[in-house]
Amino acid sequence: MKHDLILRVLAKLLIPVIVLFALYVQFHGDYGPGGGFQAGVIFSVAFIFYALVFGLDSAERVIPAGVLRVLASLGVLIYAGVGVITLFKGGNFLDYDVLSQNPVAGQHLGILVIELGVGITVSAVMLIIFFTFAGRGRD
Amino acid sequence: MIESHISLLLVVIPLLAAPVTALLPGVRLPWLTALLVSWVCFALAIWQFALVMDGSVISYELGGWAPPWGIEYRIDIVNAFVALIVAGMAAITLPYALRSVEQEIPKHQIPLFYSMFLLCMDGLLGITLTGDIFNLFVFLEISSLSSYTLISMGRQRRALTAAYQYLIMGTIGATFLLIGIGLIYAETGTLNMADLSNRLPAVFSHHTVHTAFAFIVVGVALKLAMFPLHLWLPNAYTYAPSAITVFLAATATKVAVYVMLRVVFTVFSTGFTSDTPTDDMFLLLGVLGVLVASFYAIYQGDAKRLLAYSSVAQIGYILLGIGFASALGVTAAVVHIFNHALMKGALFMAVGALVYRIGSSHITQFSGVGRQMPWTFGALVLGGLSLIGVPGTAGFISKWYLVLAAIEQQAWLIAAVILVGSLLAVVYVWKMVEVLYFRPASDTGETYREAPLSLLVPTWLLVIANIYFGLNADLTVGAATTAVQVLGGIPQ
Amino acid sequence: MQFILDHYNYWIVIFLMMVGFYTVISRGNLIKKIAGLNMFQTSVFLLYISIGNVSGGTTPIIAEGFRAYSNPLPHVLILTAIVVGVATTALGLALVVRIREAYGSIEEEEIHKQDESF
Numbered sequence: 001m002k003h004d005l006i007l008r009v010l011a012k013l014l015i016p017v018i019v020l021f022a023l024y025v026q027f028h029g030d031y032g033p034g035g036g037f038q039a040g041v042i043f044s045v046a047f048i049f050y051a052l053v054f055g056l057d058s059a060e061r062v063i064p065a066g067v068l069r070v071l072a073s074l075g076v077l078i079y080a081g082v083g084v085i086t087l088f089k090g091g092n093f094l095d096y097d098v099l100s101q102n103p104v105a106g107q108h109l110g111i112l113v114i115e116l117g118v119g120i121t122v123s124a125v126m127l128i129i130f131f132t133f134a135g136r137g138r139d
Numbered sequence: 140m141i142e143s144h145i146s147l148l149l150v151v152i153p154l155l156a157a158p159v160t161a162l163l164p165g166v167r168l169p170w171l172t173a174l175l176v177s178w179v180c181f182a183l184a185i186w187q188f189a190l191v192m193d194g195s196v197i198s199y200e201l202g203g204w205a206p207p208w209g210i211e212y213r214i215d216i217v218n219a220f221v222a223l224i225v226a227g228m229a230a231i232t233l234p235y236a237l238r239s240v241e242q243e244i245p246k247h248q249i250p251l252f253y254s255m256f257l258l259c260m261d262g263l264l265g266i267t268l269t270g271d272i273f274n275l276f277v278f279l280e281i282s283s284l285s286s287y288t289l290i291s292m293g294r295q296r297r298a299l300t301a302a303y304q305y306l307i308m309g310t311i312g313a314t315f316l317l318i319g320i321g322l323i324y325a326e327t328g329t330l331n332m333a334d335l336s337n338r339l340p341a342v343f344s345h346h347t348v349h350t351a352f353a354f355i356v357v358g359v360a361l362k363l364a365m366f367p368l369h370l371w372l373p374n375a376y377t378y379a380p381s382a383i384t385v386f387l388a389a390t391a392t393k394v395a396v397y398v399m400l401r402v403v404f405t406v407f408s409t410g411f412t413s414d415t416p417t418d419d420m421f422l423l424l425g426v427l428g429v430l431v432a433s434f435y436a437i438y439q440g441d442a443k444r445l446l447a448y449s450s451v452a453q454i455g456y457i458l459l460g461i462g463f464a465s466a467l468g469v470t471a472a473v474v475h476i477f478n479h480a481l482m483k484g485a486l487f488m489a490v491g492a493l494v495y496r497i498g499s500s501h502i503t504q505f506s507g508v509g510r511q512m513p514w515t516f517g518a519l520v521l522g523g524l525s526l527i528g529v530p531g532t533a534g535f536i537s538k539w540y541l542v543l544a545a546i547e548q549q550a551w552l553i554a555a556v557i558l559v560g561s562l563l564a565v566v567y568v569w570k571m572v573e574v575l576y577f578r579p580a581s582d583t584g585e586t587y588r589e590a591p592l593s594l595l596v597p598t599w600l601l602v603i604a605n606i607y608f609g610l611n612a613d614l615t616v617g618a619a620t621t622a623v624q625v626l627g628g629i630p631q
Numbered sequence: 632m633q634f635i636l637d638h639y640n641y642w643i644v645i646f647l648m649m650v651g652f653y654t655v656i657s658r659g660n661l662i663k664k665i666a667g668l669n670m671f672q673t674s675v676f677l678l679y680i681s682i683g684n685v686s687g688g689t690t691p692i693i694a695e696g697f698r699a700y701s702n703p704l705p706h707v708l709i710l711t712a713i714v715v716g717v718a719t720t721a722l723g724l725a726l727v728v729r730i731r732e733a734y735g736s737i738e739e740e741e742i743h744k745q746d747e748s749f
Contacts, residue, residue: 032692037710073158080155093147095203122714129721136728273708280715284722291726296733300742303726307655310668310719317675317712324705325682 004053011053018046022123029115030108036115040122047123048130056134065131068124075121082113145187146199146212146268149180149222153261161254166246170237173253177229177260184226184264188219194621198270206270207331213270215625220473220618221267221397224480228389229260235488235597236382239495243294243380252292256386259285263394272320272406273330275398276313279362282394283309286387290379301374308371312361319355322347335406336627343411355402356417363395365458366428369451376447377500381491384443388450388487389480396457396476400469404626409464421462426556428455433563437570442490443500445567446483449526452560453479456541459553463544466623471540473619478525478533478608485522485601489515492590492598502574509575511587516575518598523568525605528561532609536616640681647674659739661730665723672716679705679712 026039051059083093091098096110141148156176163169191197191214199212206213214222236256244252262282269275287309291302324330326347327338342348357368364372372392376384403412412418429452436448453475460472492515494500497508509516525532528539538557545554580586589595608615635642647670654667683705691703727737734742 033690035710037714070162073162076158077155080151083151084155087144087147092200092203093144093151094201097203133724133728273711277711277715280719284715284718287722287726291729296730297746299726299730299733300746303661303723303730306719306723306726307664307668310723311652311655311671313715314672314675318678321675321679321682321705 007053011049015046015050018042018049022046026115026119027112030111036118036120037122039115040119041126043119044123044126044130047127051130051134056131056138060131060135063127065128068128068131071124072121072128075117075119075124078117078120079114082110082117086110141183142186142190144199145183145190146197146214147201149183149187149226150212150261150265150268152176152179152183153257153264157254157257157261160257161250163250166241166249167237169250169253170233170240173257174233176257177226177233180226180260180264181230184219184223187214188216188223188618191216191219192618192621194625196625207329207334210274211270211331211333212268213333214268215622216618217397217400217473217622217625218267220622221394221476222264224393224477225260225263225267225390228386228480228484229256231484231597231600232382232386232389235385235491235594238591238593239381239491242495244292248292252289252380255285255288256383258282259289259386263390266394267397270332271330272323272332272335275332276316276320279316279398280313282391283313283362286383286391289383289387290375292383293378293380295378297374298378301371301378305371305375308361308368312358312368315354315358315361317358319351319353319358322351322354326351332401332406336408339407340410343414348411349415352402352407352411352415352417356399359395359399359402363392363399364451364454366424366432366451366455369428369432369454372451373444373447376450376487377441377444381487381494385484385487385491388446389484392450392454393476393480396454396461396472399461400472400626403461404469408627412464418462418464421458422550422553425455425458425462426553428452428458429556429560430563433560433567436567437563439567440502441500442493442502442505442571443487445502445571446486446490449564449567450479450483452564453483453526456537456557456560459557460541460544463548463550465544465547466620467540467544467547469623469626470616470619471537471544473622474540474612474615475537477615477619478537478605481533481601481605481608482522482525485518485598485605486526488594488598488601489519489522492518492594495590495594496587502571505571505574506578507575507580508587509572511580512589514595515590515598518595518602519575520572521602522605523564523572525609527564527568530609531606533605533615535609536612540616640677644674644678644681647671647677661727661737661739662724665720665727668723669716669720672712672719676709676712676716679709 022043025034029035089098096107097103100106197214201210265278432451439445460468525534528534651670683702688699688701691700
């Protein structure tokens, strides 16, 4: 792995850009094309790229498998949690209108948080899938 | 507050609990969580059933978007009845699961197992409650994916190939459904099932609608294991962990039958199907299913596989009921959904208890065990009687209505087939009983203790339910009769 | 001829669908089966997306000067279906990995043979 100088330099340049792009897609999902699914996949691509260039072990040090499992569950809980909050605020499930004083702001807030949950789960699950397949047979 | 959100809570509570369960440590804690969730859901399902029993409809708008634009949960007595079966079977399978799962599944996988179980239940409940046909597809895939996982957790390596086979066939079925949904969406521009039933009649003559109907029916038929699309079922039920066999046999195919009822009678209505050979197809394949699968069942050496083939035959009876497309026939189908869940649940639980002690589901290993495990044996016999359709058991009620429906349409041949099917059931149930009770115990001198109480109590609860609903059919037949009126489009 | 050209999206979808479906049925290699299944699913995704197109319509984002927009709903539906497809593929491949560990083969016939002799 030590000789892949070009790959390493390129990876170091590209990974921040990929992560940034993922965040852009994530947080512009309320107005433009984008959202949690796409962002989650792009985000996980950055880590998969890192794992391909620097090896599985160092990637797993960056983001351990246990953390990923918690994140995967956390995303679902955020999603459903927003729904439960809307229930307690007197709306129907996932009725974002009640999240804020005015319905438009509520819709914005709701979809952002929901998509955040989706993004976290999707990227965590993608990484779990990758690490499970790549790590199979090693230990 | 709970009452107005009741149908939503049935879906959200398991959905919230599933990821939490996956993270819990140990064996008992995940189990306890799943158990509590399933009991809460059962209570909610009973409540919901009570609300719609008079034929009224609950409509719940997700996100506050009015249907047909938003997703709507639309609950009438049909959904509530099937949801009751799903939640009830989950609530009764989980106490059974504790011991059986501890024995069959490696310890570190147990939290994931219960998480998947909750997801599967969630998917099945979602299918029944939603009023949006695309949402139905998504829930169908949630339940299917989790059931593939659950099946692959079986002890033998053949569980893996069984799960793989089911995955391929299940995905083809689901994709067929997706094609059908896409085509009717292209024709009508709506996905809400109630809205579809209003808009479709205007385009009934279009070829696209006919194609869509064919795709949807074949896709759902794969899921409900209609003969000859049942090939995935025997392996899946044989090699899955015992608790999963119980749960899937009692619920998964039943929910698919519910989807078929909805699609054929509510979305498309008899006005459409009477111009197509649908009814005749259901009758023909139902007859073939009953006869061929029962014959196959007789020749099986594995008790779980025997019961799995018998399940295919029972699906055949339900299809006959749908195929008659009369009030009596559909009543029989709906009643049989419920009764078959009870009897197959009881039978698979009894066999699971045998497997728990013996370690194998091969009938040859059962020699004389019936005398050593009298309670398990008793449950198996009574469940078997119900499967045959002996008066006084639940199985009799549904067969009785089915025969009445056949006589009403003067389909004497089909009435005869129903009777022949029952006779074949006598043969394969007797095959197990004979080995269990009348063969001498195997000469290895091994004796088996009675199954633990945590396995016996759920089994006997189902057996008692079999007898109770055989003597008092007011609830089931009453619900089914109302269901037939609610489904719509069935000549009374 | 014009009929064929006008409905080119359907021809592509049907072609892909049949190729995928045939692969699932005819191949004995478990991974090839999954590849076929993927093609089969993807063809349906294309069907949805292509029927969502409105002639002369733009991207469904409200902007001044545009009246006709493509229908975004099929896209959203297919986003969900794609996620389902990813999950199915991952699960299928995971099963293949474990089948290979248990049987030492991913050819359907050999697996059958091993099960028969057992």
